[in-house]
Amino acid sequence: MIIEIAAQGGFGGIAAANLHKTIDVQDQPEQMRQDLCEAFEPDQLARLARQPCGDCADRLTYRITVTDDRRTRSFTLREAQIPPDMLDLIDQM
Amino acid sequence: MCFSLHCSHHHPVACIVPPYMLRVMALRGDPRTAEMARALLKQTEKLRDERAELNRGGLPPAHPISGAFATAAVSPAEGLCCPDRRIHDGQHKAALPGKLIRSEGDGPTGIPDADTAYDAAGQVFSLFAKEYGRNSLDGEGMPLVATVHHRRDYNNAFWNGTQMAYGTGDGKVFRTFLELSVIGHEMAHGVIQHSGGLIYENQSGALNESIADVFGSLALQRALGQEVHQADWLVGRGILGPGINGAALRSMKAPGTAYSDDLLGQDPQPWHMDHFVATSDDNGGVHINSGIPNHAFYLFCAYLGGRAWELPGRIWYRALQTLNNPMASFSDWADQTMDAAIELAGRGSIETVMLRRAWKLVGIAI
Numbered sequence: 001m002i003i004e005i006a007a008q009g010g011f012g013g014i015a016a017a018n019l020h021k022t023i024d025v026q027d028q029p030e031q032m033r034q035d036l037c038e039a040f041e042p043d044q045l046a047r048l049a050r051q052p053c054g055d056c057a058d059r060l061t062y063r064i065t066v067t068d069d070r071r072t073r074s075f076t077l078r079e080a081q082i083p084p085d086m087l088d089l090i091d092q093m
Numbered sequence: 094m095c096f097s098l099h100c101s102h103h104h105p106v107a108c109i110v111p112p113y114m115l116r117v118m119a120l121r122g123d124p125r126t127a128e129m130a131r132a133l134l135k136q137t138e139k140l141r142d143e144r145a146e147l148n149r150g151g152l153p154p155a156h157p158i159s160g161a162f163a164t165a166a167v168s169p170a171e172g173l174c175c176p177d178r179r180i181h182d183g184q185h186k187a188a189l190p191g192k193l194i195r196s197e198g199d200g201p202t203g204i205p206d207a208d209t210a211y212d213a214a215g216q217v218f219s220l221f222a223k224e225y226g227r228n229s230l231d232g233e234g235m236p237l238v239a240t241v242h243h244r245r246d247y248n249n250a251f252w253n254g255t256q257m258a259y260g261t262g263d264g265k266v267f268r269t270f271l272e273l274s275v276i277g278h279e280m281a282h283g284v285i286q287h288s289g290g291l292i293y294e295n296q297s298g299a300l301n302e303s304i305a306d307v308f309g310s311l312a313l314q315r316a317l318g319q320e321v322h323q324a325d326w327l328v329g330r331g332i333l334g335p336g337i338n339g340a341a342l343r344s345m346k347a348p349g350t351a352y353s354d355d356l357l358g359q360d361p362q363p364w365h366m367d368h369f370v371a372t373s374d375d376n377g378g379v380h381i382n383s384g385i386p387n388h389a390f391y392l393f394c395a396y397l398g399g400r401a402w403e404l405p406g407r408i409w410y411r412a413l414q415t416l417n418n419p420m421a422s423f424s425d426w427a428d429q430t431m432d433a434a435i436e437l438a439g440r441g442s443i444e445t446v447m448l449r450r451a452w453k454l455v456g457i458a459i
Contacts, residue, residue, distance in 0.1 A: 001282040010249040012329075012342055013380025017266040018250040056293055056376075057282040058251035059303065066395045074276070080253065087187035091245040 003027040003040050004065040005090060011058040018060075023093050032092075039086045042066050045075040053078040062090075120419055176218035177418045180207045183258065190256055191240045199394040204239035206271045210259065210300040214239060216316045220277070220308070224315070224402055225410045230283035233398065241271065250275055251308075253284035265334045266356070273316060276327045277309030288413050298379035303386040307409055310345060311402040321394045321401050330400065332457065333405070336359040346389040348384030361422040364388040366456030368425070380397040385455050386423055392451035397444065402443065408433045427452045427459045 007019040025036050038044075045064060056064040066073050079087070102152040119131045171428050176197065182204070183191035194202050201208045214237045221227040228234045238256035247260025257279045259270040282305050285291055314324045328351075329342030339352020339360070348362035362384030363369060369375035369385065372378045390409065394401040413434040416427055431448060438444035452459050 011251060011270070011278070011373050011380075012248065012267065013407075014342075014357055017263075019248075033275055052128060055303075057286075058249065058279065059253070060249060078415065084187035085188070087244060091185075091187070091247075 001040070002035065002038065002067045004067075005093070006063045007060045007061075008036075009059065009061045019090075021090070021093050035089055036093075039089050040064065040066055042073045042075075045073075045077070048081050048083075049075050049077055051081045053080050056080060100206070114417070116292055120292060131401065138307065153243075160303065170202060173222050173226065173234075176215055176229065177234065178211050178214045178218075179236050179238045180211050180214075181238070181240045182207065183240040185242050185245045185261075187244050189240055189243070189258060190238055191242075204241070206259065206269070209271040210239045210241050210257075210276065213312075214280065216259075216273060216313045217277045217280045217308075218298050220312045220315055220402060220406075221410075224406060227284070227410075229395070230280060231287040239276075248355060251288075252277055252279045254286065257283075260333070262332070268334050269332050270329075272329060272332050274306075274313045274330065275332060277312030278305040279309075279330065281305040281308035285413065289417050290419045291416075291421060292419045293376055295377035295379075296382070298376050299382040299421050300386060300423065301420055302379045303390070304344060304409065304413060306345060306383060306387050307390050308406070310418040311406045315400075315402045321398055324401070325408045326391055333357075342385070343380075343384065345384075345387040348388050362387075385457075389427070389451045389455045389457065392454055393448050396447035396451060408444075409438055410446070411437060416431055422455055424459070427457045429454035430444060431459050 002022065002024050004022045005019065005071070008015065010017065025033050025040075026034060045066065056078055061081065062077045062079065064075045064076075064077060082090075101163075117125050121127075122138060132426040151170050153426045171335075176194070178197050179190075179193060180195040180202075181191035183189070191407040194204065194207055195211050201211075218229060218237060221229075229237065240256065240258045241261075243258040243260050246263040247265055248256070248267045250259045256455050258278070259276075259279075260267075262268050262270060280303070285301055285304055291304070293301055309328055310326060311322070317324075325340075326346035327341035327344055330340060332342060333352060335337045337352060337357060338354040339357065341351045343360070345371045349362040351362070361370065361381050363382065364384055365388075366385060369382045372380045374379070375381060390405065394405045397405060408430055412426070412429040415433065416426070416429050421429070430452075431445065434445045434448045449459055
């Protein structure tokens with residue numbers, strides 16, 4: 001599974017400051033691989049995308065694309081919709 | 094009307110609350126009402142995709158309504174005294190608020206970011222309290238909760254609806270976010286939210302950003318004791334990384350000139366409506382087009398001279414409290430500032446003439 005994450009927005013509104021990461025889950029250590037598979041499971045991402053998003057002043061927007069053997073799925077998530085543990089995982093990637 | 098929570102169980106077509114009203118309710122309602130409004134908006138968005146004729150739900154009221162925000166917020170708060178600051182260490186994690194490290198009245202922690210957040214929050218509280226009679230961000234003395242060291246190499250600072258959070262920056266594009274105009278900007282988002290709010294997209298979102306920049310800049314100028322012509326009118330001076338060719342993130346005096354760098358490109362802010370940027374990025378360019386009302390405020394202050402946080406700041410603050418239009422356009426806002434100027438300085442006063450001139454110079458006629 002390949003995970004691509006692109007962020008935009010934020011206080012600065014500067015594109016160059018935005019995060020852009022691509023990671024092949026199979027190349028990760030076992031624990032990380034397991035954490036990533038759980039957090040970025042497409043149905044889980046779809047559920048998060050349906051969560052209400054409160055005040056979003058200066059917050060980031062994430063475009064997450066997950067590609068596995070069968071297909072590619074993309075989701076747009078506001079930072080406020082993403083659980084803290086998952087944000088920590090993104091920071092570790 | 095379809096204001097009850099039962100509405101969320103109805104078929105959306107049966108609900109006559111138009112989308113613009115739902116968005117206001119999502120912004121201003123209590124948690125249950127806001128949740129209901131968001132659920133209905135989701136349904137409306139789905140329908141919009143399916144049925145193009147539902148693209149527009151209607152128009153906002155032609156005339157502002159005298160509502161609770163307007164009447165309550167322009168009256169100076171009673172019992173206004175002291176801030177209640179609570180600074181937390183996020184320990185580079187995303188969970189908020191993190192570990193409490195400095196409460197009101199505590200001595201310095203020795204952690205530079207925490208102590209800057211504490212001191213700056215006091216400066217911003219003082220601006221709103223002493224100059225505009227406002228008791229904290231909500232007007233009712235809410236605690237000033239902030240988290241420093243939020244996430245790892247995080248290139249951002251934000252207001253999440255209840256607190257401020259500041260990253261450290263990655264050291265390359267940003268070196269810090271703990272700077273008074275930035276802290277004032279984030280806290281002003283809280284004031285805007287508790288003043289009826291401005292929907293965070295397109296022109297109303299750019300106004301939200303501009304008003305946050307205005308009060309962030311005023312907090313800094315007041316703290317430094319600077320008059321209009323002594324101030325640099327920069328937002329986020331010194332926060333860009335050491336290798337970046339730029340003085341700050343934004344310039345209210347000269348939008349579009351804050352930085353010019355190989356990595357970041359040119360500061361994209363326009364100063365005139367002729368250069369308004371139409372984009373779907375950044376919630377419709379909220380951090381870009383804010384340059385236009387930012388520059389109008391600067392021009393108005395420059396025409397008047399003196400201390401910008403006094404009459405100009407009071408006019409902008411009063412306009413915010415009486416606006417009562419979360420989808421306001423730049424033109425709506427300009428009109429509102431004129432109404433506030435007439436109330437505070439008098440019809441036909443030199444101040445109102447200068448205000449009209451400032452808006453005209455950025456391409457907005459009032």
